[in-house]
Amino acid sequence: xxxxxxxxxxxxxxxxxxxxxxxxxxxxxxxxxxxxxxxxxxxxxxxxxxxxxxxxxxxxxxxxxxxxxxxxxxxxxxxxxxxxxxxxxxxxxxxxxxxxxxxxxxxxxxxxxxxxxxxxxxxxxxxxxxxxxxxxxxxxxxxxxxxxxxxxxxxxxxxxxxxxxxxxxxxxxxxxxxxxxxxxxxxxxxxxxxxxxxxxxxxxxxxxxxxxxxxxxxxxxxxxxxxxxxxxxxxxxxxxxxxxxxxxxxxxxxxxxxxxxxxxxxxxxxxxxxxxxxxxxxxxxxxxxxxxxxxxxxxxxxxxxxxxxxxxxxxxxxxxxxxxxxxxxxxxxxxxxxxxxxxxxxxxxxxxxxxxxxxxxxxxxxxxxxxxxxxxxxxxxxxxxxxxxxxxxxxxxxxxxxxxxxxxxxxxxxxxxxxxxxxxxxxxxxxxxxxxxxxxxxxxxxxxxxxxxxxxxxxxxxxxxxxxxxxxxxxxxxxxxxxxxxxxxxxxxxxxxxxxxxxxxxxxxxxxxxxxxxxxxxxxxxxxxxxxxxxxxxxxxxxxxxxxxxxxxxxxxxxxxxxxxxxxxxxxxxxxxxxxxxxxxxxxxxxxxxxxxxxxxxxxxxxxxxxxxxxxxxxxxxxxxx
Numbered sequence: 001x002x003x004x005x006x007x008x009x010x011x012x013x014x015x016x017x018x019x020x021x022x023x024x025x026x027x028x029x030x031x032x033x034x035x036x037x038x039x040x041x042x043x044x045x046x047x048x049x050x051x052x053x054x055x056x057x058x059x060x061x062x063x064x065x066x067x068x069x070x071x072x073x074x075x076x077x078x079x080x081x082x083x084x085x086x087x088x089x090x091x092x093x094x095x096x097x098x099x100x101x102x103x104x105x106x107x108x109x110x111x112x113x114x115x116x117x118x119x120x121x122x123x124x125x126x127x128x129x130x131x132x133x134x135x136x137x138x139x140x141x142x143x144x145x146x147x148x149x150x151x152x153x154x155x156x157x158x159x160x161x162x163x164x165x166x167x168x169x170x171x172x173x174x175x176x177x178x179x180x181x182x183x184x185x186x187x188x189x190x191x192x193x194x195x196x197x198x199x200x201x202x203x204x205x206x207x208x209x210x211x212x213x214x215x216x217x218x219x220x221x222x223x224x225x226x227x228x229x230x231x232x233x234x235x236x237x238x239x240x241x242x243x244x245x246x247x248x249x250x251x252x253x254x255x256x257x258x259x260x261x262x263x264x265x266x267x268x269x270x271x272x273x274x275x276x277x278x279x280x281x282x283x284x285x286x287x288x289x290x291x292x293x294x295x296x297x298x299x300x301x302x303x304x305x306x307x308x309x310x311x312x313x314x315x316x317x318x319x320x321x322x323x324x325x326x327x328x329x330x331x332x333x334x335x336x337x338x339x340x341x342x343x344x345x346x347x348x349x350x351x352x353x354x355x356x357x358x359x360x361x362x363x364x365x366x367x368x369x370x371x372x373x374x375x376x377x378x379x380x381x382x383x384x385x386x387x388x389x390x391x392x393x394x395x396x397x398x399x400x401x402x403x404x405x406x407x408x409x410x411x412x413x414x415x416x417x418x419x420x421x422x423x424x425x426x427x428x429x430x431x432x433x434x435x436x437x438x439x440x441x442x443x444x445x446x447x448x449x450x451x452x453x454x455x456x457x458x459x460x461x462x463x464x465x466x467x468x469x470x471x472x473x474x475x476x477x478x479x480x481x482x483x484x485x486x487x488x489x490x491x492x493x494x495x496x497x498x499x500x501x502x503x504x505x506x507x508x509x510x511x512x513x514x515x516x517x518x519x520x521x522x523x524x525x526x527x528x529x530x531x532x533x534x535x536x537x538x539x540x541x542x543x544x545x546x547x548x549x550x551x552x553x554x555x556x557x558x559x560x561x562x563x564x565x566x567x568x569x570x571x572x573x574x575x576x577x578x579x580x581x582x583x584x585x586x587x588x589x590x591x592x593x594x595x596x597x598x599x600x601x602x603x604x605x606x607x608x609x610x611x612x613x614x615x616x617x618x619x620x621x622x623x624x625x626x
Contacts, residue, residue, distance in 0.1 A: 010095045012042040017088040020081055036084050040075070043087030044068050047094070066239060066272045073265035074594055078258065082594040086269060089602040115186050115207055119151035120144075122195060136198050144194040150183045153205045154196035161192025165549075235273045243268040246588075262594065263587065270583030270597040275604040279572030282612030287565040294620030295548040296558045303544035307527050308562035309508045313459055314500055314521070316513035317466035317476055320531045321552070322441045324514075326359040329422055330438035332413055339369060341435040345427050347372035348387045348396050352379065356425055359439045384425075394434075396427045406431035420471035441476070448480050450552025457559060461503070462486060465496050465521075496521040512555065529555065557620040565615055572608040579604040 016038035023029040044067075051065035067090045074083035121131045122141040133151045136142065142151060150163070162174035165187045174190055177183060183196055185205040202208065243264045250260035284301040291298055298304045318324050333341040346364040349357040350371055364371055374394065377387040383404065384397015395405055402409055407428045414436060417424045422440040426433060451462055464480070465488045466473050473489035488499060496511075497520045503509040504526060511518070511525035522528030522543045530543035531550060547554050583600045586592035 006095050009042045009046060010091050013039050013088050013091045016042065017084055020084060024081060036080050039084040039087055040071065040080075043084070043091040044071055047087075047090065066236060066268055069240070070265045070268045070272075070594075073261050073268070076261065079262060079594065082598075085595050086598045089598050092602070115202075116149045116151045133202050137201060138198050140198040142196045142198060144189040144192075144196055146189060146191045146193065148189050150185055150187045150189065150196065152185050152196075152198050152202055153182070153200045154198050155180065155182050156194055157197050158195035159192050161194055162190045164188040164190055235276075239268060239271045239273070242271070266592055266594045266597045267584060267587035269594065269601050270587045270592065271580060272601055273576075273580065274601065275576035275579065275608050276573065278605060279576050279608035279612065280569055282609045283565055283568045283572060283615055284612075286613050286615035287561055287618070290616050290618040290620055291558060291561055294554065294557065294618075295551075296554055296561075296620065297546040297548065299544045299546075303527055304562050304565055306508065307510065307545065307559060308566040310510045310527055310559070311459060311507045312461040312463075312503050312509040313454055314463045314465055314496075314503060314509060314511045314525070316496075316511075316518050316521075316531075317464050317468060317473060318441060319514040320512055320518075321447045321464060321480060322443050322476055324441065326355045326423070326439045327442050328359050328363040328437060329440045329442075330417070331435070332417070332438070333435040334411060334413065335432060335434050339367075340372075341427060341437070342367065343369050343372045344374075344389065344394060344434070345396055345425065345437055347374040347389070348377065348385055348394060348427075349425075350374070351377040351387070352385060356423065356439050360437070392429055394427065394429050396425055398425070402426045402428065402433070407433045409433070420469060421475035422472075440472070443476055443479050444550065444552060446552040450554075450556050451480055451482075453553065453556035454559065457556065457563070459559075463488060463499070463503070465491055465499060467491050467493075493518075493520055497524050500524045554620070561615070561618050561620055564618065568611060568615060572611055575611075576604060576608055 016035040019029065019035040020032055020039065023032045023035075047064035048068045051068060055065070067086060071083035071086045074080065074086065115133070117133060118130050119133050119136060120128050120143045121136065122128055122143050128143050136152055141157065142154065144150060156177055156179050158179065160176070160178045162176050163183060164174050165184065177194075182199070183189075183194075185202070185207045246267055247260055247264035250263055251257065255263070284304065287304055288298055288301070291304075298307075315321050328342075331338050331341055336344070342360070342364060346357075346360040346369075349360045351357075351374070361371075372389060374387040374389050377385060379385050380397065380401065382398075382400065384395060384401035386393065386395045388394070395401060399409060405428055407426065408431075409426070411433065417436060417438055422438040424436050424438050426436045428434050454462060462482065463486045464473065464477050464482055466476075468489060470487075470489035473487050474484065477484070477487040488495075491499070496518070500509060500511055500521050501524060504524070508526045510527040510529055511521045512529040512531055513519075513522055514531040522530065527545060528543035529545040529547065531547050545558065547558070579600060583592065583597055587597060
């Protein structure tokens with residue numbers, strides 16, 4: 001129902017009810033019957049229409065039908081005011097529920113509305129033209145002005161500046177971006193002029209995938225949602241049948257017709273399962289909305305509920321617990337100084353597209369150095385690279401290249417590089433070794449704290465899985481606080497699936513990964529979690545949960561939210577069932593007035609909705625940068 005019509009019907013219902021109550025308790029007023037009729041029409045007709053539509057189209061008895069039948073039964077025995085009170089409170093509670101649930105949906109919709117409609121495309125002739133975002137294609141160049149929202153997913157080609165990514169990843173602190181870094185649609189360029197290469201069309205952007213995942217999440221019901229719906233349908237039939245039987249029993253016991261019908265209507269209201277039916281979706285939808293605003297997307301309530309029960313977390317290493325990007329970790333100059341070693345090494349490697357070359361280029365930029373000029377560069381597959389410097393021929397490569405050049409690698413200073421935990425590149429001139437550079441992947445800044453938060457939350461088992469060599473895995477694992485027994489190395493994708501299966505045999509397991517080779521393990525786990533929505537499409541499709549940020553703190557926050565949601569669902573169900581039981585006992589064995597049954601029923605429904613809405617304000621955000 002449109003919000004405007006919902007509000008108008010509620011206003012009419014409340015006005016008619018106020019007029020009827022004033023006539024009863026304050027002073028006699030004319031046309032009271034018309035006021036009560038307005039309450040029955042405005043408050044009961046929409047519910048009756050919905051109930052009859054569900055009955056004839058879907059063959060389903062809706063709980064709205066119970067309220068309408070109870071109100072009509074009360075009116076038929078001369079208790080029209082009590083029936084009007086029931087419909088008024090029912091209409092009011094329905095409006096509050098719809099607006100509250102709409103608030104949860106709008107929190108996600110508002111995020112999606114941030115997509116810019118136009119972009120400034122840079123043509124081959126250097127002319128900038130404003131075009132519709134839908135017309136952009138991969139490979140196009142877009143100019144971002146200060147304060148502008150990023151129109152599409154892309155990669156910075158020119159410029160450096162800070163971007164506010166809070167709308168997508170939930171990060172509250174701006175993130176500094178440089179050439180080569182990726183940017184996401186709907187994030188904000190704060191102060192720089194940037195040129196961005198389009199990587200995906202708008203239909204495949206981060207926000208488009210968020211919309212698809214949120215839509216999918218709303219369509220997929222959690223087990224507790226399915227139970228409450230199943231319970232509500234069957235219980236509604238039982239309540240209707242039971243009320244009819246009780247009405248007959250009361251007549252059989254000698255009660256007057258009007259009194260028997262009034263008591264049966266009271267029990268019908270008291271036993272209605274509205275609070276039970278609405279308590280679960282109110283909590284689930286609020287949690288999904290809070291998670292999405294914090295940069296975590298769940299593919300439905302089932303994933304949310306399952307994550308709450310997970311006791312084992314398995315992590316891929318590269319790109320998940322680590323940055324996935326090689327960094328220079330050691331410089332060991334021998335015949336030259338450290339600055340010359342790095343300048344020469346970056347000069348010869350500048351002709352290579354290898355990740356090690358990227359690490360050297362970043363190290364040179366960080367130190368403000370200028371790479372040496374190296375010409376006549378030749379690549380030697382699986383060995384290294386050779387070239388000519390002003391001082392003569394030089395080479396850079398692995399031990400095979402050093403052996404081919406006759407260089408001696410037994411220098412005592414190189415002993416610390418022999419444990420195999422880092423990739424070593426040697427630099428030499430002929431058979432003279434000039435020095436060595438160690439390059440390695442590094443743990444993410446938030447990984448150790450994220451794992452510690454999971455342990456603090458009661459997670460019993462945390463393991464790391466990688467296809468990398470064991471010395472490398474041990475170096476990363478120990479830096480993250482993992483024991484050797486929790487580190488599994490030299491694994492193929494099939495080995496990861498086998499290990500996840502072994503862990504799943506002992507309890508619920510979540511697997512966290514980001515690459516194509518993680519897809520099978522993500523699908524095998526009870527909960528697959530894709531790290532970084534800008535990562536592998538295959539991983540994102542295989543996972544039930546997507547962390548839009550690469551901040552590991554978000555994983556612990558998502559787990560905390562899932563457990564809090566499960567607790568609130570339990571609270572709601574216990575309260576709803578308990579209140580319903582008390583009201584039914586009061587109607588059966590005590591003289592429970594219909595207005596009191598109405599207040600207990602509608603009040604309980606509103607309370608469980610408000611309790612679920614508390615999840616909208618879950619503090620899933622973090623002020624720590626990824």
